Amino acid sequence: MAVPNFWDSREAAQATVAEVSRRRNILEPFHKMEKKVADFAVLGELVEMEGEGSDMLAEAEASAREIGEALDRLELVSFLSGRLDPNNAIFTIHAGAGGTESCDWANMLLRMYSRWAEQQGYTAELLDMQCGDEAGVKSATVLISGEYAYGYLKQERGVHRLVRISPFDSNKRRHTSFASVDVIAEIDDSIDIEIEEKDLRVDTYRSSGAGGQHVNRTDSAIRLTHIPTGVVVACQAERSQHKNRATAMRILRAKLYELEEEKRRKAVAAERGEKAEAAFGSQIRSYVLYPYQLVKDLRTDVETSNTAAVLDGDLNPFIFAMLRLPKGKA
DSSP: OOSTTGGGSHHHHHHHHHHHHHHHHHHHHHHHHHHHHHHHHHHHHHHHHHOTTOTTHHHHHHHHHHHHHHHHHHHHHHHOOSTTTTSOEEEEEEEOTTTHHHHHHHHHHHHHHHHHHHHTTOEEEEEEEEEOSSSSEEEEEEEEESTTHHHHHGGGOEEEEEEEEOTTOTTOOEEEEEEEEEEEEOOOTTSOOOOOGGGEEEEEEOOOOSSGGGSOOSOOEEEEEETTTTEEEEEOSSSOHHHHHHHHHHHHHHHHHHHHHHHHHTSOOTTTOOOOOSSTTOEEEEEEOSSSOEEEETTTOOEESOHHHHHTTOOHHHHHHHHHSOTTOO
16 A cells, blocks of 8 residues: 555555455454453452452453453454455345235335444445335345445345234234345455346336435436346436446346355355245244234344334344354254
C-alpha cells in the first residue's frame, strides 16, 4: 500500500485495502485479548495479596466477564473459516405455500433480516422485489454488505414457518405460512466465471414499487436468464438500466459459481443445506405467535418466547448456535 503507484488501479487498490481490513479485524481482537489476559493476571495477583476483602475483587469479576464475552466473539470468528465466509451475502426470500398469508410472511422476514443487518452495522440494499397480489412480497433479493455477512447468514438457508391468527381472515382463524430463504456469497473478480453473451436472454421491464415518486416510468429493470443452466436473476434497484444490468451480472456470476461448487462436491454441501420445497415438513425454524409465543430452531433446539425481539432482528442466538454446531449435525 505504500508504493507510489498503489492507486493507479482503483479497483485493485480497494480490494487490497479490504483484505488488509479483513486481516486486521482478525488480528487486532486477538492482540487485545492477549493484553486483557495479561492485565487480568496482574489484577488476580493483587486480589490474592490483599485477600477476600480486596476492593479490587469486583473489578476482577467484571474483567473476567468481559474476557469471557470477548473469547466467545473470537471463537465465533474461528468458525468462519470458509473461503467465502468474509464476503457480502446475496439474500433471497421466496413466499411459499399459503397465498397472501405467505407473501405477508415473506415481507415480515425481509424486515427481520434488514433489522438484523442494521444491528450488526451492515448495509442492506434491496436489489429486486416482486410484490404480492394483495399484500407482502412474492420474492425479494437483498445485498447485505459487511464483514462476514455471508459467513453468518449462510446459516439461515431453508424454510421458515409461521403460525398465527391471520390478519386477512375475517373469521380470525389460525393459519400456517411458509417462506424459503436462500443465501449465496457475492464473489469478486479473483474468481473467474466466464459468461458468454450468446448464453444470455435479456429482458427489460418497468420497475415495480409502492407507487408515487418511486415508480420508475422507464424500462430500467433487468432480468437475465442464463440459457444453459436456466438460472434467472433480476435487478431493479437503480433507475439506470446499465447499473441494474451490472448488478444482475454480479448476482448471476455468484449463482453460477455456487452451481459449479455443487457439481464439484457431487452432493449438496453441509454448509449449503438441503434446498427443499417451502411447505410442511421441511422447515428449519418455526415462529409461533398463536396459541402461544415461541420461536424454535429445529436444528439446534434453541428457542425463545420473545417473538417480538426475534422479528425485530434479534437472530444472533440462532445464528451463533448453528456456527457452534458440529459439522454434519445440521
